[in-house]
Amino acid sequence: MKNTIAARIADFLKDFPPFSLIDEIQLLNISKEVRVVYFEKNKSVFSKGEKGHEQFYIVNKGAVDLQRVKENGESETIDKCDEGDIFGLRPLFAKENYLINAETEEETILYAVPISVFKPIAEANIKVGNFLLESFASNTRNPYSTEHKGKLISDTPEELQADNMFELQSVPVVKKIITTGPGTTIRNAAELMSKKRIGSIVIVKDELPLGIVTDVDFRKTVATGKLGIDTPVEEIMTSPVICYSKQLTIAQAQLTMMKHNINHICITKDGTPNTKVKGIVSEHDIMVSQGNNPSVLMKAINRAGSTKKLKKIRNKIMLLLKGYLNQNIPLTHISKIIFELNDATIKRIITRCIQKMNTPPPVQFAWLSLGSQGRKEQLLHTDQDNALIFDDVPEDKLEDTREYFLQLAKKVTKRLGIIGYEFCPAEMMARNPKYCLSYSEWKAKFSDWIVEPGADEILLCSIFFDYDISYGDVRLSNGLADHIYQEIADYKKFLNILASSALRNPTPLGFFRQFLVERDGENRDFFNIKKRAITPLTDAGRVLSLSYNVKNISNTAERFEKLAQLEPQNKELYLNCSYSSKALLKFRTRHGIKNKDSGRFINLGDLTKEEKIKLKRCFKSIKEVQDLIKIKFEISPYL
Template sequence: MENVIVERVADFLKLYPPFQDLSSEDLYLLATKVRVHYIPKRNYVFKQGDPAHKEFYVVQQGAVGLRSKEMSSSNWIDICDEGDILGLRPLFADQTYAMEAMAKEECVLYAIPFEAFKELLLNNKMVMDFLLESFASNTRNPKASESKGKLLSSNYNSSEEANSELDFFQQAFYTKNPICLTPTKTVQEAAYIMNKHKISSLIIEENKLPIGIVTDKDIRRWVANGSMNSEDKLSTIMSSPVKCVPPHVHLADVQGLLLQHKIGHLCVTKDGSQDSEIVGILSEHDIVTAQANNPIALLKQIERVNQKEDLTRIRKSLSSLLKAYLNTGLPMPYVMKVSRLITQALMHRVIELSLEKIGVSPVKFSWLGIGSQGRGEQLLLTDQDHALVFEDVPDEKFESTQAYFLKLAEEISRIFNELGYEFCPADMMASNPEYCLSLSQWKQKFSNWIEEPSSESIMMCNIFFDYAKVYGEDELSKQLSEHIFRKLKGNQRFFAYLGEDAVKNPPPLGFFRQFIIEDDGRHKDEFDVKARAIQPLVEAARVLILSEGIEGKNNTIERFEKLIELEPQNEDIYAGCIKSFHVLSRFRAVEGFKQNSSGRYLELSTLSKSDKMKLKRSFKPIKDIQRLLKNRFQLTYFL
């Protein structure tokens, strides 16, 4: 290995633990032993059960995903990035690997022979202590306050993992050999069996395959409705189809399904599908028992809340939960999904309580979350952004109808504010008559924005195009969406304006790869991670998905995932945007919880060298996606 290459390796390694504790002489000596491996995307570094290699690895470029083969292909235990170590287990135990490592993108790895490294450990107690603590605590970097990373999969028997209150990768324990009945059995028979065995649910099966679930709630509902014929068949009251999971399912997956579908039970089958044999049943009680502090418990609390003070407590509990998730290093998709579902439930309950106070609405309406809430990306206590659409009324009733909804919106906004959500400085709230309108008025407003594009109208589109119904009638928001997409179809001039706005903020690196920071004002010398990094990805995803005419995709990640499906030739670009969005969102969320702020501005001097490099790496997809936008919408000619 030539000296210049050895020096380059040494310069890289000294940026990261534990190599930064080595002397210059030892580091240079180690660098002479390093071998460079190129790993193509989706190739394995090692597989679970493989014999131990004679070397461990440091990621120099790219990203390597770690997972257990019992997990689904999309669930990663951890993602190793620049400077991260993997494959260290054989240093302490000459065994097979406990998980598999796969290149999530093209990777360059530095392979360090164990024999060469062991020689250095004899004279470097700090390095040895670091590695022993790392192995004992099952983390790649035990000194880090956040994102420590895992060394072992969750099926490895570690007392530290078993004691972790927030280890959502542990396997969910289910009731085996559940009691099953056929759909021809009667409701009376089901009630008798449930009472006899003191259980709250039964699986309805045909030929050992699940076709439905009956719970004690279903039977109580049947009695309450006056359907007292004890000979009614279970097929008339069962919930169907059944949501199924495989035996080796993890708590994170179970919680996600229960939250998403608002159900209380899952059927466990041999392969996780409805077409395989029943082996067990999982209830939300099982999850609550396994994790006392969990999002399902918060949802249950929200349903029972009747006072604003209780909502405030739940909102604080959610913040604590999300902060703990981030510190534990849980994947951002899961953290954001939990936040989205609980925040929506919280907002829904606020509206219900406000309706009880103000009185029944005169006509049907929909409360719309806009901006980050509409995209389901609100992790922190940011400003309020919302709107209200009500069904059309005769002219003579409009004033009184709008007055009612403005009063309702003022009450809702007041409670939101008391929960910690600041009033929007630009007054983009449903309590503003400009954004509390009938369906026809909203259609006209969107038509004006689309048909007469300008810098101001594009700004409004960027805010109001990302809306989601929080409460009320689906049909009103559906009709509004259909109107918008009719106006957008084939409107290349509008997309050119929208595309131009999406590329106005280039990747935030200047000459010599220096961060572009704020040069004046209260945030002088700080980095605006929202405007300079997150927003370009959000806006790119929006203009691309709208140009494809795809409805119902408001979330930035879901938009990029749909674009991968539509344009597999651009998968690498869109996948890079997804990864960058998660990295940047984590930086912002961690900063926000640490400073009790919106997390928008990062003080770069407080970041480690590895965090700065990770931040810089997340900017490349911004450059790639903006180049794609310029080509697709011919922005070089338009600008």
């Protein structure tokens, strides 16, 4: 018999994210477990300090106030949730008590969604996981801004404060505007907008603004067949045009756009339609200028039309990273978000570079990000490590094909350098013919490294074994991974050699538990946190994961978490290593941002006693896991 209540709940949920990202069967299964809860007006759903519930909530009818509790005990509303809004998500991310109050503003019906039912689906569904992750980690924006509507709420009041009085700042004005007369046809206006790659055009007469036409107007009128393309644009323009002077603030612009249901405002000399147009303000540009929301930054990256714009967005990503660290958001969340933004930037650059080539790629290819980006651990601006695989071609076409991809790689690496990723000193980049190879050539190269490993080959393996596809045909990267694991299975000796290499950097502490610092060079007396602490854990996690044939996990912390499942007897050690890897990466990132460098070399004089103690606790995990590797791979202490 059909469960009509569950069906009605599912029918409601499907219109709101993240439930709109779930297939019908799963959504119905979730709906069967949902409880329908009724609250009278001014009743508490949960209070600050209360233990997290086993469910989160979505408003079906009514409204809920989210309230911050001030130091004097008074409550202050920081957000309002109405139909379709979700709140109370903290139990999904952290086993902590609530940090705010949730109280009904009127009679309210809530759907209570069990965490135990929803969490497995969120973890298995990438789109749902990304939505939850971005929404949870990005709530540094003002809660009353329009983009907040429909987003998930992390229940963290400190993150819901206005960022540096953002909405009192001046609006970003685009001064290079495109104008046309009212008699211009829709066809000609659309062609002009397409040529200039813009989404709006100002209609003027005697240089005075009459109206605005946007892509939305074309969709509503032309695409629906209501008007022909030879109709004058004055028939579809939004008029009268809303005008302001250049002193317009972001808050004023947002309120004006909401009031008049528009997404563009004209800037004129005196703020009226009676003077010449000086610029235009769009809702999109306001959102991008805020720069503290991953989804906004992602959209900006995908729309960026120049390397210069990508560089500006990259700077905003660094501000986002700094904000996350200041808010003490877990590094697991930070790493995933920054990785996705970095990856999107790489994709955008490659896409634009392909467009600049005279011809499309001759065959399928894959662009691989290596090292820290491949492990989803690249937070700061570091050297770029990358490689390129292209499909096999006949021998007589091999060099021509390689030359095409080398030219493409040169364009891509050049632009990555412009936005902040310096060239690899060892030239481990796709623009190097050594690392721009066909599928068969890459397989042969990895076979050589594994079957006859020398010092150089082991070093290369430590970099190339940690890769992630950033662009192209995943079939090539997956096929190469399968080949690598098969070769390792056939040549067991390789793991012992790799394990010996993982011990080349001993514990970072010397006699009397003193930090081992650089003895010479420009960084003399500085502590090399990458070489002495991060790399030993990275190397240990890699070789132990390879020994268990663990695929599709390259992040160091996640590798150790998986190892904790595979070796219950060493669970505590592996979880300590996972924690240490995240703590060390966070520590390096903080100092890198502070000193505006890679964070690799630490001045011990700048550290507090507490910081030194925390570092030494992390170093204990390095020694213990290296001792384990010696036993597991039967490595002689004299090697």
